[in-house]
Amino acid sequence: MGNIRSKHNWSGHTSFTARRYHEPTSVEEIQDIVSSSSQVRVIGSRHSFNGIADSSVDQLWLGAMNQKVIIDTLNKKATVPAGITYTELCPVLEETGFALTNLASLKHITVAGAVTTATHGSGNGVGNLATVVSGVEMVSANGDLVEYTREQNPDIFPGVVVSLGALGIITRYTLDLVPSFLIQQDSYENIPFSEVYEHYGEITNSAYSVSLFPTWQNDYCETLVLKRKASSKEPLSTPDTFFGARSRPPEKARKASEGRSYSPFGKPATWHESLPHYSLHEPEKMGNELQSEYFLPRENLVEALKAVQSLKEDLEPILGGSEIRSVAADDLWMSPANGQDIVGIHFNWLKKWDGIKLFLPKLEAALRPYSAMPHFGKLFHMGHEELKEVYPALNNFRKLILESDPEGKFNNDFIKKYILG
Ligand SMILES: Cc1cc2nc3c(=O)[nH]c(=O)nc-3n(C[C@H](O)[C@H](O)[C@H](O)COP(=O)(O)OP(=O)(O)OC[C@H]3O[C@@H](n4cnc5c(N)ncnc54)[C@H](O)[C@@H]3O)c2cc1C
Numbered sequence: 245m246g247n248i249r250s251k252h253n254w255s256g257h258t259s260f261t262a263r264r265y266h267e268p269t270s271v272e273e274i275q276d277i278v279s280s281s282s283q284v285r286v287i288g289s290r291h292s293f294n295g296i297a298d299s300s301v302d303q304l305w306l307g308a309m310n311q312k313v314i315i316d317t318l319n320k321k322a323t324v325p326a327g328i329t330y331t332e333l334c335p336v337l338e339e340t341g342f343a344l345t346n347l348a349s350l351k352h353i354t355v356a357g358a359v360t361t362a363t364h365g366s367g368n369g370v371g372n373l374a375t376v377v378s379g380v381e382m383v384s385a386n387g388d389l390v391e392y393t394r395e396q397n398p399d400i401f402p403g404v405v406v407s408l409g410a411l412g413i414i415t416r417y418t419l420d421l422v423p424s425f426l427i428q429q430d431s432y433e434n435i436p437f438s439e440v441y442e443h444y445g446e447i448t449n450s451a452y453s454v455s456l457f458p459t460w461q462n463d464y465c466e467t468l469v470l471k472r473k474a475s476s477k478e479p480l481s482t483p484d485t486f487f488g489a490r491s492r493p494p495e496k497a498r499k500a501s502e503g504r505s506y507s508p509f510g511k512p513a514t515w516h517e518s519l520p521h522y523s524l525h526e527p528e529k530m531g532n533e534l535q536s537e538y539f540l541p542r543e544n545l546v547e548a549l550k551a552v553q554s555l556k557e558d559l560e561p562i563l564g565g566s567e568i569r570s571v572a573a574d575d576l577w578m579s580p581a582n583g584q585d586i587v588g589i590h591f592n593w594l595k596k597w598d599g600i601k602l603f604l605p606k607l608e609a610a611l612r613p614y615s616a617m618p619h620f621g622k623l624f625h626m627g628h629e630e631l632k633e634v635y636p637a638l639n640n641f642r643k644l645i646l647e648s649d650p651e652g653k654f655n656n657d658f659i660k661k662y663i664l665g
Pocket residue numbers: 254285286287288289290291292293296297298306326327347348349350352353354355356357358360361362363364365408409410412413414415535619621622
């Protein structure tokens with residue numbers, strides 16, 4: 245996780261400006277801080293790339309809270325501390341035979357950090373990490389502890405889940421669980437873009453979770469990773485070719501992923517070892533990148549990919565890698581998948597902010613015809629007016645913030661600039 249007390253985010257790109265930093269151990273302590281503060285925000289594991297987690301007055305870290313994971317095996321639900329990381333949570337679920345439907349590319353992030361920014365993994369039929377939330381407990385602006393559930397608050401609940409941290413200090417979530425499952429990941433090399441254009445639906449329907457990794461410098465994606473469900477530890481057979489791509493033997497696949505994967509290629513492993521891509525254990529790789537990601541309605545993918553390809557010369561000096569993933573539709577107001585199946589085009593930048601800053605407007609202009617929406621936890625250029633166009637529920641969310649927190653206790657510069665306008 246890095247240094248939880250550092251004054252900057254994971255990548256070192258954003259500095260935090262809070263005058264006071266707290267590590268509360270109880271809900272009562274949080275309530276006291278909220279009641280006496282003029283501005284308060286929570287910091288999760290610091291993995292967002294912009295100022296979304298900053299506060300100029302009080303900043304809380306909830307990793308020291310004295311709370312436990314409670315599993316309701318009958319109803320297949322877990323009530324979890326908001327500040328728990330997936331690294332801590334997943335083994336507890338696995339021990340009781342349960343799983344989450346999806347995970348991001350890494351497990352180091354907190355549940356609240358992931359849920360409030362609609363963090364996602366990949367899978368045509370799988371929603372982002374916020375979609376498994378069925379209950380949210382939070383300390384509201386007047387210091388009260390309030391609870392919202394999908395069942396009891398159907399009108400407002402979809403607005404409360406992806407909150408960008410602007411509605412209150414979340415203390416606990418209730419998450420829907422599924423029975424634990426096994427996933428086998430297999431790697432293929434050089435899938436032609438022509439095949440991706442023609443068969444994206446079939447390619448991505450062929451496994452539980454699918455990721456394409458292009459450098460954009462060739463007329464093929466250099467890597468395709470298929471994560472298929474397996475019913476036993478017996479390896480699934482892997483075709484030698486797949487839509488024009490060649491299968492990579494497991495050892496070569498491990499090297500191609502720079503040894504950063506938790507689970508072996510070519511044989512089944514638990515869901516929480518196989519769904520994330522990265523263990524990020526090498527200190528020299530920690531924080532050594534910046535990221536942006538844009539989501540598009542799935543039907544716009546082919547044209548959007550062509551638009552990005554046309555920028556390959558601009559991309560070459562600043563890009564470390566890219567990933568294309570699918571996310572299933574949901575009903576969460578500030579989720580990019582609200583009401584539509586989407587595809588995310590993700591950019592892992594080299595740490596060359598001067599060049600990236602100049603390039604982002606060009607990239608956004610190229611993707612604008614395809615209704616591209618930025619990831620709120622990553623770097624983007626567009627402002628409030630453009631965000632209102634691509635996030636149709638933004639106005640409702642804005643109203644919700646103004647009603648529930650009229651004094652702006654949970655605002656920060658990010659919320660004021662991008663959401664309140
Ligand atoms: C290496 C790397 C890989 C990544 N991979 C993915 C990926 O696969 N998919 C993807 O979608 N994103 C990915 N991200 C982005 C990341 O998942 C999001 O930025 C996420 O928000 C980070 O969670 P965090 O715990 O670090 O939260 P932070 O970045 O610390 O905070 C995020 C937001 O959550 C709020 N928050 C946190 N806790 C609370 C709380 N208790 N109450 C109220 N608000 C709270 C903060 O105020 C802030 O607004 C990646 C980032 C990195 C650095």
